[in-house]
Amino acid sequence: MLSAIDHVGVAVENIDAALGLYRDQLGMGLVHRETVTEQGVDAALLDVGDSHVELLAPLAPDTAVGKFLARRGAGLHHVAYRVESVQDMLDACAAAGLRLIDSQPRVGIRGSRVAFLHPASTGGVLTEIVQPAEEH
Amino acid sequence: MLSAIDHVGVAVENIDAALGLYRDQLGMGLVHRETVTEQGVDAALLDVGDSHVELLAPLAPDTAVGKFLARRGAGLHHVAYRVESVQDMLDACAAAGLRLIDSQPRVGIRGSRVAFLHPASTGGVLTEIVQPAEEH
Numbered sequence: 001m002l003s004a005i006d007h008v009g010v011a012v013e014n015i016d017a018a019l020g021l022y023r024d025q026l027g028m029g030l031v032h033r034e035t036v037t038e039q040g041v042d043a044a045l046l047d048v049g050d051s052h053v054e055l056l057a058p059l060a061p062d063t064a065v066g067k068f069l070a071r072r073g074a075g076l077h078h079v080a081y082r083v084e085s086v087q088d089m090l091d092a093c094a095a096a097g098l099r100l101i102d103s104q105p106r107v108g109i110r111g112s113r114v115a116f117l118h119p120a121s122t123g124g125v126l127t128e129i130v131q132p133a134e135e136h
Numbered sequence: 137m138l139s140a141i142d143h144v145g146v147a148v149e150n151i152d153a154a155l156g157l158y159r160d161q162l163g164m165g166l167v168h169r170e171t172v173t174e175q176g177v178d179a180a181l182l183d184v185g186d187s188h189v190e191l192l193a194p195l196a197p198d199t200a201v202g203k204f205l206a207r208r209g210a211g212l213h214h215v216a217y218r219v220e221s222v223q224d225m226l227d228a229c230a231a232a233g234l235r236l237i238d239s240q241p242r243v244g245i246r247g248s249r250v251a252f253l254h255p256a257s258t259g260g261v262l263t264e265i266v267q268p269a270e271e272h
Contacts, residue, residue, distance in 0.1 A: 001163050004185035005141045008215050012259055021259060025232040026217075027137050048217060049140035051187070075260030076212040079144050081162075081184060096161040123148055123157060124211035 001089055006082035006130045007045070007052035011068050011075060015044050015057045022046050022053055032110055041065050043109055054080070054109065078116070080128035086113045089129045093117060105131070137225055142218035142266045143181070143188035147204050147211060151180050151193045158182050158189055168246055177201050179245055190216075190245065214252070216264035222249045225265045229253060241267070 012018040015033070022028050028046035035042050040063025044055040056077060058066030068077060083089040086105040094100060101116035108114030111133035119126045148154040151169070158164050164182035171178050176199025180191040192213060194202030204213060219225040222241040230236060237252035244250030247269035255262045 002184050005144065005187040008141065008144060008212075010259065010261055018259055021257075025229070025234060048138050049186075051141040072208070073260050075255070076144075076215060076262075079212060093161070098161060119211070121157075123146065123154055124209050125146055126212075 001092065002081040002083060002129075004082040005051050006080040006128075006132070007054045008076060009054045009056055009078040009080065009126075009128070011065050011072075011077040012055050012057050013069065013074055015042050015055050018055045018057075019044065019046075022055065028053060034109055035059070036109060039064070045109065078126035078128050080114070080130045083129050083131055086115055086129050086131040090115050093129075098122065137219060137228065138217040138265075139220065140218040141187050142216040142264075142268070143190045144212060145190045145192055145214040145216065145262075145264070147201050147208075147213040148191050148193050149205065149210055151178050151191050154191045154193075155180065155182075158191065164189060170245055171195070172245060175200070181245065214262035214264050216250070216266045219265050219267055222251055222265050222267040226251050229265075234258065 023030050023046060028048050030044060031047050032045040040059045042057045042059060046053045056065050058069060060066055099118035099121040101118050105113040105115050113131040115129055117127040159166050159182060164184050166180060167183050168181040176195045178193045178195060182189045192201050194205060196202055235254040235257040237254050241249040241251050244266060249267040251265055253263040
């Protein structure tokens with residue numbers, strides 16, 4: 001059901017500074033930038049093989065990522081697994097008794113359909129499931 | 137140079153309890169278990185596509201993962217990128233001015249050759265580079 005690690009999400013103070021590390025020093029290709037106002041983040045996607053690193057910088061301190069940075073500092077924020085159907089996987093997770101943040105899929109970065117599972121039922125790991133848009 | 141997300145490392149209190157989530161609820165195949173005494177962990181590898189989730193439970197409270205759990209609780213511990221040559225990548229990282237935890241590769245899980253970069257120079261993300269053993 002989970003076909004790949006789609007990406008790891010990394011909370012950063014500043015996208016451009018983080019690109020200095022991921023693009024310039026580690027050599028990952030930058031493939032996408034987007035401001036996702038609804039989620040309160042500036043985001044960038046970098047390629048690593050068939051997966052991505054998703055850099056997330058908060059648009060304001062009172063956003064989810066802003067609060068994460070204040071509480072824990074910059075670092076790993078979430079892991080996202082790729083699925084063929086986010087709705088089917090969400091149904092399976094609900095049936096398995098997992099607590100969901102999103103009971104319905106919503107639009108994520110680059111036109112994907114995504115949902116988050118609650119870390120309370122995934123061992124403290126904020127876990128996302130992602131159905132990429134068809135062109136990706 | 138980084139060809140894939142090899143795995144995400146997840147700190148857990150107990151491997152068997154975590155397998156209830158990753159293997160039984162999320163449906164990942166368990167492919168390996170190992171006690172890595174030198175690193176003070178019980179570890180399990182689960183397949184997700186061509187990548188893995190690596191569960192890490194501490195052998196004692198004064199190990200690296202034990203201290204991580206005490207400080208931050210269970211959750212994402214590190215991300216590991218796959219490389220063809222861990223030595224070449226380590227040389228490139230040193231040349232780029234990144235701070236290294238391991239200046240020389242060491243043996244990791246399942247006979248891999250690994251090295252860790254220091255989170256102080258990777259934006260708070262404990263970052264591992266992995267050269268899998270040839271049979272994997």
